[in-house]
């Protein structure tokens with residue numbers, strides 16, 4: 075059977091060519107409303123492109139083949155920017171289609187759209203491309219807030235599920251503080267999605283191993299995808315849970331990343347500046363290669379299991 079081809083921002087790539095993959099990173103983020111801040115410094119596209127390309131070149135030198143950017147449609151997604159970075163760096167970049175959680179997304183317009191309309195938008199961005207760009211999404215994104223799924227988020231999750239089923243494209247999610255993973259899976263299961271095509275993102279935001287194993291037993295992947303964001307949850311707890319889960323044989327269902335952001339639209343984010351803030355000093359997409367993999371090895375996690383999380387699982391997630 076021919077290898078399934080995956081949509082990247084620079085064209086389709088066979089799943090076996092993805093290589094080492096970071097499953098959740100961002101090139102550019104603009105929180106809803108940034109463009110209304112008339113006093114914000116003008117967006118310097120050229121400077122931003124250089125920052126992003128330099129970052130991906132550094133990662134390429136560390137062995138990275140693919141950079142997955144699950145930026146939803148409504149927080150500054152710019153697929154042309156991603157494509158320029160993909161071409162200039164030689165790293166595969168996969169972009170997403172979907173909508174963010176209610177409290178941080180750009181929701182007013184989409185609240186007026188039906189579930190079917192939203193699902194059709196996602197399908198079209200996967201099949202035909204984003205707008206007139208011809209750049210096709212390779213992944214579906216959806217998101218929920220802490221301890222509760224709003225009506226709007228539920229609509230977006232169901233639209234994501236229906237688009238996934240129509241196109242065979244996998245889903246990655248945002249969860250807040252390691253909550254609502256079970257409920258996300260319930261919605262996907264109700265819609266008939268194969269849970270082996272789902273990553274419950276930011277699961278490393280919980281230290282509850284019962285939560286983790288409950289989700290894993292249902293066949294999905296868990297994103298340990300916020301390494302370096304000590305501000306949100308300490309790395310040593312993310313690492314302890316990861317080592318524990320790998321230690322009991324779940325390495326085939328775990329994927330790794332940082333949720334890093336190369337460039338912000340609008341004003342700087344001083345609280346998220348790795349140069350000045352201790353709680354984000356390791357929040358850079360090279361952190362796993364430089365610090366987390368050595369820590370895993372120190373804990374006795376072998377190369378084969380590391381390869382599962384960085385290479386085999388991303389390939390299987392996209393190809394099946």
Ligand SMILES: [Zn+2]
Nearest residue numbers: 098100144333
């Ligand atoms: Zn993210």
